[in-house]
Amino acid sequence: MSAMSNLVRAGFWRRVGAMIRKEFVQLRRDRITFATIITIPLMQLVLFGYAINTQPRNLPTAVLLQESSDVGRSILKALENTKFFKITQQVHDEAEFDRVLAAGEVLFAIEIPRGFERALRRGDRPALLVAADATDPVATSTALGALNNLVALALRNDRSIPDGGTPAFEIRTHARYNPAGSSQLNIVPGLMGTILTLTMLIFTALSVTREVERGTMESLLAMPITPLEIMLGKIVPYVLIGFLQAALIVGAGVLLFDVPILGNIVLLAALSTLFIATNLAVGYTFSTLAQNQLQAVQMAMMFFLPNMLLSGFIFPFLGMPVWAQWFSEGLPLTHYIRIVRSIMLKGSTLADLHYDALALVGLMLVAMIIAVTRFRRTLD
Amino acid sequence: MIAPGQASDVVIDVHGLTKSFGGRTVVRDLSLQVKRGTIYGFLGPNGSGKTTTIRMLCGLLTPDQGTGTCLGYDIRTETEKIKRQIGYMTQRFSLYQDLSVRENLEFVARIYGLPQPAKAASDMIEHIGLVGREEQIAGLLSGGWKQRLALGACTLPGPQLLLLDEPTAGVDPKARREFWNEIHALAARGLTALVSTHYMDEAERCHEIAYIAYGELLAHGTVDEVVRQSNLTTFSVTGEGLVQLAAELEKKPGIDSVAPFGASLHVSGRDAAALEAAIAAHRDHTGLNWKQIDASLEDVFIGLMAQAKDNVT
Numbered sequence: 001m002s003a004m005s006n007l008v009r010a011g012f013w014r015r016v017g018a019m020i021r022k023e024f025v026q027l028r029r030d031r032i033t034f035a036t037i038i039t040i041p042l043m044q045l046v047l048f049g050y051a052i053n054t055q056p057r058n059l060p061t062a063v064l065l066q067e068s069s070d071v072g073r074s075i076l077k078a079l080e081n082t083k084f085f086k087i088t089q090q091v092h093d094e095a096e097f098d099r100v101l102a103a104g105e106v107l108f109a110i111e112i113p114r115g116f117e118r119a120l121r122r123g124d125r126p127a128l129l130v131a132a133d134a135t136d137p138v139a140t141s142t143a144l145g146a147l148n149n150l151v152a153l154a155l156r157n158d159r160s161i162p163d164g165g166t167p168a169f170e171i172r173t174h175a176r177y178n179p180a181g182s183s184q185l186n187i188v189p190g191l192m193g194t195i196l197t198l199t200m201l202i203f204t205a206l207s208v209t210r211e212v213e214r215g216t217m218e219s220l221l222a223m224p225i226t227p228l229e230i231m232l233g234k235i236v237p238y239v240l241i242g243f244l245q246a247a248l249i250v251g252a253g254v255l256l257f258d259v260p261i262l263g264n265i266v267l268l269a270a271l272s273t274l275f276i277a278t279n280l281a282v283g284y285t286f287s288t289l290a291q292n293q294l295q296a297v298q299m300a301m302m303f304f305l306p307n308m309l310l311s312g313f314i315f316p317f318l319g320m321p322v323w324a325q326w327f328s329e330g331l332p333l334t335h336y337i338r339i340v341r342s343i344m345l346k347g348s349t350l351a352d353l354h355y356d357a358l359a360l361v362g363l364m365l366v367a368m369i370i371a372v373t374r375f376r377r378t379l380d
Numbered sequence: 381m382i383a384p385g386q387a388s389d390v391v392i393d394v395h396g397l398t399k400s401f402g403g404r405t406v407v408r409d410l411s412l413q414v415k416r417g418t419i420y421g422f423l424g425p426n427g428s429g430k431t432t433t434i435r436m437l438c439g440l441l442t443p444d445q446g447t448g449t450c451l452g453y454d455i456r457t458e459t460e461k462i463k464r465q466i467g468y469m470t471q472r473f474s475l476y477q478d479l480s481v482r483e484n485l486e487f488v489a490r491i492y493g494l495p496q497p498a499k500a501a502s503d504m505i506e507h508i509g510l511v512g513r514e515e516q517i518a519g520l521l522s523g524g525w526k527q528r529l530a531l532g533a534c535t536l537p538g539p540q541l542l543l544l545d546e547p548t549a550g551v552d553p554k555a556r557r558e559f560w561n562e563i564h565a566l567a568a569r570g571l572t573a574l575v576s577t578h579y580m581d582e583a584e585r586c587h588e589i590a591y592i593a594y595g596e597l598l599a600h601g602t603v604d605e606v607v608r609q610s611n612l613t614t615f616s617v618t619g620e621g622l623v624q625l626a627a628e629l630e631k632k633p634g635i636d637s638v639a640p641f642g643a644s645l646h647v648s649g650r651d652a653a654a655l656e657a658a659i660a661a662h663r664d665h666t667g668l669n670w671k672q673i674d675a676s677l678e679d680v681f682i683g684l685m686a687q688a689k690d691n692v693t
Contacts, residue, residue, distance in 0.1 A: 219474040219533075222438050223491045224463045379440045 032295045040302065047324075048309050055142045056319025058086040061108040064097045065090065069117035075128065078150055079110070084143035097131070101176060103352050104338060107133045107140055107318060120169055127172045134175035135341045136186050139316030147171050177345040185260075188253035189340035190313035192246060193333045196272075197279050197307050198300075200242050204283035205296040207234045208375075213292055218379065227375035231368065235280045242276035243269075262347030268340070271357055275336040278360050281367035282332070288374045307333040335359045391416050391541055391572040392437060394448025394455065399432050399441060406432045408595040410446070414574060414588075419567050421586030422576040425685060429595040430576040431471060434543050437574070438468045451540055464492070467534030471545040473526050477519030481510055481529055484518050485536060492537035500536060508532040524555035531559065535566065542566070542573040548582065560585050580678045591681055593688045603677060612636075612675040612683055613652040615659065617645045619668040634658035637682045648679045650687075 027034060061079070065072060079085045085108060091097050100106050111129040119126035130147060132140040150171065178185045208230075211217040220230070250268070253259040261268065283300060290296035309315065310324060311333035317325065328334045335356035342348035350357065392414040399407045407429040414420045424430050435441040437450050439459025447454075453461045475484045482501050489497035505514045508528045513521070518529060527547060534542060542563075548556045560582065563573055567587075575586065583589050583603060590600035599606045617625065622645045626638045629647055634654030639646050649655030663670050675683075 214477065215470065215472045215474045216476055217474075218440065218470045218472075219468070221440055222463060222466070222468040222470075223488070224460060225491050378442055379435060380442055 030294075032291070032298060036298045036302070040305075044305055047306065047327075051310055051320045051324035051327075052315045053319040054138065054315055056139055056316040057083045059084060059108060059139070059143055059318050060088040060106040061085040061110060062089045062091050062097065062100045062106040063087055064092070064094070064109065064111040066112060066114040067116060069112075071117045071120055072112045075112070075150075076110075078153055082143075082146045082150065084146050085110075101131060101133055102346055102348060104133065104342065108143070116169075123168075125168065125170055127170045129172050129174065131174045131176055133346075134178040134181055135345045136312065136316060137175075137178060137181040137183055138186075139318060140175070141181065144173055144175075147173065184257045185345060186341065188249070188257050188259045189344050190337055192249040192253070192272075192340060193275070193311070193336040194308050194313060195249060196242055196246060196276055196336075197333050198304055199245060200238060200276055200279035201283040201286070201300040201304060202297065203238045203241070204234060204280045205286045205290070205300040206293050207284065208287035209290050209293045209296045221377065221379070227372050227377060231284055231371055231375070235277065235284060238280050239273060239277055242280070243273055246272045246276065259344060261344050263343035263349065267350055267353075268343045271336075271339050271343070271353070271360070274357065274360050274364070275332060275339070278332045278364040278367070281364045281371065285367045285371040285374070288371050288376070307331045310334070311337050313337050329359065330363070332360055332363050335363075389415055391418075392420075392448075392450055392574065394437070394450070395446055397433065397436055397443045397446035397448065399429075399436060399444050406595050407436070407443075410592070410595070410597050412448075412590060412597065412600075414572060416572050417567055417570050418572055418587045419563055419585070420572070420574045421583045421589035422574055422592065423578070423583050423589055423681065424576075424592035425578075428593045430592060431545055432595075433592070434468070434545050434574065434576065438466050438543055439463060440468075464537075465540045467537065467539035467542045469530050469534045469542070469544045469547050471549065473518075473530060475518050475526075475530060475533055478517060480515050480517055481505065481521070482514040484529065485533055488533045488536050494537065504532045504536050523550050524552055527551050527555065527559065531562065535571075540571065542571060542575075544573060544575045546576050546578070548577060548579065556582070580676070580681070583677055591684055593685050596688060598684045598688055599680070607675055607677060607680055610675065610680040610683060611650050612648050612680055613650075613655050614646055614648040614673050614675040614679050615655075616641070616671050616673045617647060617668055618643060618671075619665075621667070625662060625668070629659065629662070632658040637679065637686050639679070639682050641678075646673075646676075646679055648675060648683050650683070 063076060076087060080087060088106060089100065091100060091109070097109050097111065101109050109131045111131075113126065113129070116126050116128070130144070132144055134140055148171075175181055208217070211220060246269075250261070254261065282303065286299040286303070287296050290299055306328075310320065310328040311317070311331055312328070313333065317328065317334065317337075320328070338356050339353050342353060346352075390413055392412055394413075395411045397407055397410040397412075398405065410429070410433060412433075422430050422433070432441060436443050437455060439455065439462050442456065447456070449455065450462050451465050453459075455462065476487070479487065482505065485501035485504050486497045489500045494500045502514075505511055508531070510525065510529065510532075513525065518526065521529065531544075531547065534544075544563075548559055551559070556579075563575065564585075567573060575582070577583065586603075588600065588602055589606060591598050591606065599609060601609065622640065626640065626645055629635050629638050634651060635647060635649050635658050637646075637648045639648075647655070647659060649658070659670070662668065
């Protein structure tokens, strides 16, 4: 009895061994899978390791100087010394102050009010206004936290200011667009882009390879239909599906998480449709490049990861080094995150968003041109 | 000079087609002429280049060398025009497995721009005898029904030329017979059909045949012509110890092929005198019964294959 079970057990390992051996042989033949085993961890680790920074520094900041004074300059210098703020522009009035924040040109705007120095010397504890774009609370909260030390340090060396044991001035922070710093207000629009990216990519990435694998492509190629017609025919149905998904997410965001839609909902719908079409075009391009459905999914994943991690959804866009920011301009989700946050939380208009909208159109056309030229009209 | 696409006598006219994949020549210097209204049988063993040739004819593959026309259109530059007028039935079922019979036919009708796709599909369903099954999912049909549907789909747009790649593989004899009746009915209406097959009995149902092996066209013409051209002398042997006899005979010069046919052995050679000399020692064996017979198409093909193999290796 025990001899018998030993025999069965010996056979067990022989069969497992045979299976393992076969899997390795197949893996070696499948070059793309083999390549992804190496490249996904290496490439992504290097890329994300250097690019992602959860404590972003050198965030673009605008200043509105209502008076020109030595203390003002000292405070701005101290701000820059924290390394969190980088003064990129000087604005001249309140309207411009609001506009640069709304357009996303800067994350912070600082106002030194008229009479600030005089009030300071009198010991009146004047207020310095720091307005932050809080649509992405992660990006701004650390920098705002650093402000607390600033008051004590900024004017340490200025002996003409009375030291009454209390801070010499007050910093009044104003978290715009998301005053409570609610992360849901940021995450719901971001998730919308991420979910759409993933589902749209997979839908079309499989479309051509599925026809090739099932053998239906041979018939289709023998019929009088052009690559452009095939592509449009495969993308259009999913635009509708993507639109439905987007509507579901927006609806849930509004109903369950009280996410506001300050901007024009028609503009949101139109730009979302553009974003959906762009991702479908990218996915379709993968399906013309891949040899089989597995490869297509692998390509979609390789594209999805940087979209999710570098677009500014999870980690602050402005926290990344410049090269990573340039890289991310080539990802549809980067532009869409800006579009969705701006329309929903800031009430931005097309005039504010024309750059991102054009970028999406450009990316879509590039993908479509690659897809149509790469589409194999023959079985060669 | 006949205008492209217009009625001309020669529907397929190609010369010197050559195609290799990864350094292996699959089709070598192949020339073929097929006349309008002909059922042209394309025979040869697996891997002989039949499918590759058919794909070059319909523009799915670009020949490495060679030129020619299909329906008067250049097979290199006018493939889009060729595609409008041919019906190509692939070796593997290549309609949508997850669409119904009707949906598949309507899809084809719409791609080809037929004026009333729904009506065209209904007519075809009736014609191919699939009434009552039109809502069935194509992937769940039996082999014979799939083949009918596939033929229906490729004749639906009213092509002038059918390219059928092993259409009867895996189909039962009754369905095969009905299939061939349909091909003859279509040919009677002026359609041309190029049909690749393994089956010898199907070769005999063709007006003309071509035999291809190792990428080369070895023989073509009517069945009688091919048999006559082969100059094959064949003996049929019955009796005891045929397996041993076959092993002995195969090595002898003058014998091109030895092949068992049921209870008998067919021994063939191109040179009648050499063949007689080779078998002379065995003819007087008791228990063996030798008889000279007319070479069958199969003898001819087995001989051609042996001969081609000698040339290649």
